[in-house]
Amino acid sequence: GGAAASPAVNETVGPYIILKTLGSGAFSHVKLAVHARDGVRVAIKMLEKTPPKSHHAAAAGGASAHAHLATQARNEASIISSLNHPNIVRLLTTFETDRYSCLVLEYVPNSDLYDLITNHPASLTPEFVRRIFRELVSAVAYLHAQNIAHCDLKIENILVDSDTGVKVTDFGLAQRFVPDGPLLTTRCGSEEYAAPELIQALPYDGRKIDVWALGIVLFTLLTNEMPFTHRPGERPRRMFHRIARGDYAFPLGGGGGGGGGGGHIGGGRQPAGAMAKDLVRRMLTTNPAKRITAEEILRHPYLTGEGSVLEPEP
Ligand code: ADP
Ligand code: MG
Numbered sequence: 001g002g003a004a005a006s007p008a009v010n011e012t013v014g015p016y017i018i019l020k021t022l023g024s025g026a027f028s029h030v031k032l033a034v035h036a037r038d039g040v041r042v043a044i045k046m047l048e049k050t051p052p053k054s055h056h057a058a059a060a061g062g063a064s065a066h067a068h069l070a071t072q073a074r075n076e077a078s079i080i081s082s083l084n085h086p087n088i089v090r091l092l093t094t095f096e097t098d099r100y101s102c103l104v105l106e107y108v109p110n111s112d113l114y115d116l117i118t119n120h121p122a123s124l125t126p127e128f129v130r131r132i133f134r135e136l137v138s139a140v141a142y143l144h145a146q147n148i149a150h151c152d153l154k155i156e157n158i159l160v161d162s163d164t165g166v167k168v169t170d171f172g173l174a175q176r177f178v179p180d181g182p183l184l185t186t187r188c189g190s191e192e193y194a195a196p197e198l199i200q201a202l203p204y205d206g207r208k209i210d211v212w213a214l215g216i217v218l219f220t221l222l223t224n225e226m227p228f229t230h231r232p233g234e235r236p237r238r239m240f241h242r243i244a245r246g247d248y249a250f251p252l253g254g255g256g257g258g259g260g261g262g263g264h265i266g267g268g269r270q271p272a273g274a275m276a277k278d279l280v281r282r283m284l285t286t287n288p289a290k291r292i293t294a295e296e297i298l299r300h301p302y303l304t305g306e307g308s309v310l311e312p313e314p
Contacts (some may be wrong), residue, residue: 006021006024006029006031006046007029007031007046012036013031013033013044013046013097013100013102014095014097014102015035015036015037015095016033016034016035016036016042016044016104017033017034017036018031018032018033018044019031019032019033019034019041020032022043023112023156027047027048028045028046028047028048028172029045029046029100030043030044030045030046031043031044031046032107041107042092042104042105042106042107043104043105043106043107043108044102044103044104044105045076045102045103045105046097046100046101046102047070047072047073047076047100047101047102047103047172048099048100049070049096049099049100049101050070050072064078065077065078065081066078066081066094068094068096069094069096069101070096070101072101072172073094073101073102073103074101075172075174076103076171076172076174077091077094077103079148079171079174079176080103080105080171082146082148083142083143083146083148085138085139085142085143086164086165087135087136087138087139087142087165087166087167087168088139088142088143088167088168088169089105089106089108089159089167089168089169090105090106091103091104091105092104092105092106105169106167108159108160108161108164108167108169109161110159110160110161110162111159111160112155112156112157112158112159112160113132113155113156113158113159113160113217113221114154114155114156116160117155117220117221117224117265118265121224121265121269124221124224124269126270126273129218129221129222129276130276130302130303130305131165132158132160132165132166132221133217133218133221133303134298134303135165135166136158136166136168136214136217137214137294137297137298137303138298139166139168140153140168140210140211140214140294141294141295141297141298143168143210144207144210144293144294144295147176147177147178147179148174148175148176148177148206149174149175149177149184149206149207149209149210150168150171150173150174150206150210150213151173151174151175151184151186151188151189151206151209151210152170152172152173152174152188152189152190152213153168153189153193153210153213153214153217154189154190154192154193154213154216154217155217155220156170157169157170158217173186173188173189175188175206177205177206177207182203183203183204183205184203184204184205184206185203185204187201188209189209189213191230191239191240192216192226192228192229192239193212193213193216194209194212194243195208195209195212195213195243195288196212196243196244196246196286196288197209197288199240199243199244200244204288205288207293207294208288208291209288210294211283211291211292211293211294211297212283212284212288212291214283214294214297215227215280215282215283215284216228216284218276218279218280218283219248219250219280219284220265222250222269222272222276222280223250223251223269223272224265224269225251225265226265227248227249227280227284228242228243228248244286245286246284246285246286248284250271250272250277252271273302275300275301275302276302278300278301278302279292279297279300279302279303282296282297282300283297
């Protein structure tokens with residue numbers, strides 16, 4: 001059957017009362033909710049349970065604090081709860097209803113970066129962009145040091161609170177890896193954020209595809225445009241060819257608009273500085289072996305503050 005309505009405002013889910021919808025995807029609903037007794041506000045990610053599988057599949061997760069959850073939710077819960085970083089969203093608890101596995105997350109007021117870029121582009125001053133990008137990379141460097149790759153970094157999955165800063169969320173596709181071990185093969189993420197090795201369906205280092213996606217995020221924060229996007233009327237493979245060749249261009253200064261033909265999102269912006277462009281180039285390096293690492297990004301002059309963020313073109 002079709003998608004049944006998700007729980008409505010004022011409905012009770014577990015010990016919580018739903019206040020509003022924060023996000024909705026194909027298989028998940030994220031709700032702002034309040035605990036009926038203590039009044040604490042939380043974000044509840046409700047993952048639709050797939051039709052019950054065999055007992056073998058259900059038992060495959062082994063010992064886990066979230067053993068009652070369906071497999072997908074259990075993976076996400078297990079990964080988030082193993083993390084402890086100021087710029088990564090916290091998992092408070094989990095519970096389950098007839099239809100949903102529920103992850104109870106700390107509520108991050110304000111919005112995600114997609115919303116910020118679309119609706120409040122003027123707030124993205126060069127200093128603010130540098131600050132949120134630094135926090136984002138510190139979260140990702142931490143994640144990689146824990147041998148976890150996010151595999152779905154994009155502006156919708158990066159929450160920003162004016163007080164506490166960046167909170168990376170959505171670990172639904174995150175994967176544990178073995179350093180110097182086998183490469184990953186699971187297809188993941190959005191096309192516009194996919195590194196060349198993902199486009200070419202090659203085994204990949206999860207850290208390297210995260211860094212490519214960070215390059216897409218920084219480009220978008222700097223320009224309000226996507227470096228790689230499907231242009232109207234062209235065949236989908238055209239964009240994949242541009243990604244494989246690393247063929248992107250910064251829009252020509254001022255006014256946003258036409259430029260390199262990127263996907264325009266918000267209002268026009270001032271041109272990005274030379275340091276920022278250099279860092280984007282190092283992240284959007286097509287050869288993953290030559291691509292910068294998250295740790296190295298933290299030492300790049302754009303983030304260490306050695307260069308002015310408004311530094312003119314050389
Ligand atoms: P999906 O797997 O369906 O993409 P996400 O975990 O990305 O689900 O959540 C969907 C959207 O809900 C996010 O893009 C964000 O706008 C909002 N959201 C998610 N978690 C929170 C949170 N903890 N606080 C506030 N908003 C959230
Ligand atoms: Mg998401």
